[in-house]
Amino acid sequence: MTKIRWGLLSTANINRRVIPAIRESARGELVAVASRSQAAAQAYADQWDIPQAFGSYEAMLASDAVDAVYIGLPNHLHAEWSIKAMQHGKHVLCEKPFALSLAEVDEMTAVSQQTNRVLTEAFMYRHHPQTKIVGEMVKNGRLGRVTVVRGVFNFAFSTRDNIRLVPEMGGGCLWDVGVYPLSFAQYVMGGPPEQVFGTQWLGESGVDELFSGQMVYANGGMAQISASFCTPFRTEVEILGTEGRLVLNRPFTGHNDGDRKLMFYPKAGEPEEIEVPEVELYLGEVEDLHTAVLDGKPHYLTLEETRNHIKTVLALYESARTGQVVTL
Ligand SMILES: NC(=O)c1ccc[n+]([C@@H]2O[C@H](COP(=O)([O-])OP(=O)(O)OC[C@H]3O[C@@H](n4cnc5c(N)ncnc54)[C@H](OP(=O)(O)O)[C@@H]3O)[C@@H](O)[C@H]2O)c1
Structure with missing residues (x-):
C-alpha cells in the first residue's frame, strides 16, 4: 500500500476543512463519502467531486475501497463509529472531543489494539x-x-x-x-x-x-x-x-x-x-495518520494524552x- 484511500463518515460541516488537506497530502486520496441517505451522500459527492457515495455509514465501512475514515459525527457518536470502523478494518481519524467518558476511550483504545488499526484524535492545531x-x-x-x-x-x-x-x-x-x-x-x-x-x-x-x-x-x-x-x-x-x-x-x-x-x-x-x-x-493530522499506517511510526498525539483530555x-x-x- 502506498496511498491511503479516505472515506468521510458523514457530510459534516467540518469536512470542508479536512477535504483540502487530504487532497494536498502526498499519500492521501479522497475516495468516498457516506451519509444517512443516498441522496444526501450523492449530492455531497457531486458538490465536492468525490468518486463514491454511500447511503449509510455501514455500507462505506463494508467497502474494500476505503482504508481510513474521518469521523466528524456529533460527539456522542464518536466512540460507536470509531469502534465499528476499526472492526471493519479501517484506520480512524476521529474528531475532538474523542469520546464522552473514560470507558469509551478505553474501549476505543482496546479495539485499536485488537484490530491493529491506527486510531487518533483530530486535534489539528x-x-x-x-x-x-x-x-x-x-x-x-x-x-x-x-x-x-x-x-x-x-x-x-x-x-x-x-x-x-x-x-x-x-x-x-x-x-x-x-x-x-x-x-x-x-x-x-x-x-x-x-x-x-x-x-x-x-x-x-x-x-x-x-x-x-x-x-x-x-x-x-x-x-x-x-x-x-x-x-x-x-x-x-x-x-x-x-x-x-x-x-x-x-x-x-x-x-x-x-x-x-x-x-x-x-x-x-x-x-x-x-x-x-x-x-x-x-494537513498535519492527515499526514500523521499516513505516517502511522504506511511507515509504522507511532502517531503524534498519543491515546494517553487523549485520555487525559x-x-x-x-x-x-x-x-x-x-x-x-x-x-x-
Ligand atoms: N477540529 C475542528 O476544527 C472542528 C471544527 C468543527 C467541528 N469539529 C468537530 O466535528 C464534529 C462535527 O461538527 P460539525 O459542526 O461539522 O457538525 P455537523 O455539521 O452538525 O455535522 C454532523 C454530521 O453528523 C451526521 N449525523 C449523524 N447522526 C446525526 C444526528 N443524530 N444529528 C445530527 N447529525 C448527525 C450528519 O451527517 P449525515 O447527515 O451526512 O449523516 C451531520 O452532517 C464535532 O465532533 C465537532 O466537535 C471539529
Missing part, C-alpha cells in the same frame, strides 16, 4: 508548526519555569439549531471549544492537572454556554481556561514563565485567518515576533456541578 515551536521554546527553557497558561476559545452561534446545544449529543462549550485551551495547557505542562475547579453557566437547553476552569499541575504550574458560546469569536493563549511570556492570538486556528502572531516578551529586552511557517492547518473535562464538569475542587 497540535500538528501545526506554531504549536511545535511553542513546545520547543518551553522545553529549551526560553520562558524559564512556566507558571501559568491562560487560554480562551469563544464564539457565538448564528442560529440555535446546532448539535452543540443538545445535551444528549455531548453538547456544551467545554466539550466543544474548551478542549482546545485545556489540551494546550496539558501540552505545555507535560501532563494532566492534579486538581481542577470549574464554573459554568447553563443555557436554555441545559448545556454549558460559558465555562471557566482553573487547573493545578504537579510541577506547581497553573492554567486558567475559558470557553463560551455567547461571545464573539476570540481565541488566545498566553504562557507566563519566570523568564518571559508568549502570546498567541491564533493558537488553534492557524494561519488561515491571516492575522496570526506569535509574540515573545522576554523578562528583559525587546519583544520578538517569532516566525511560523505557513502550512495548511489540517477527557479525564480533565469530566473532572471540570464534576467540579462545576458540585462546586468542589476535584482531584484527578
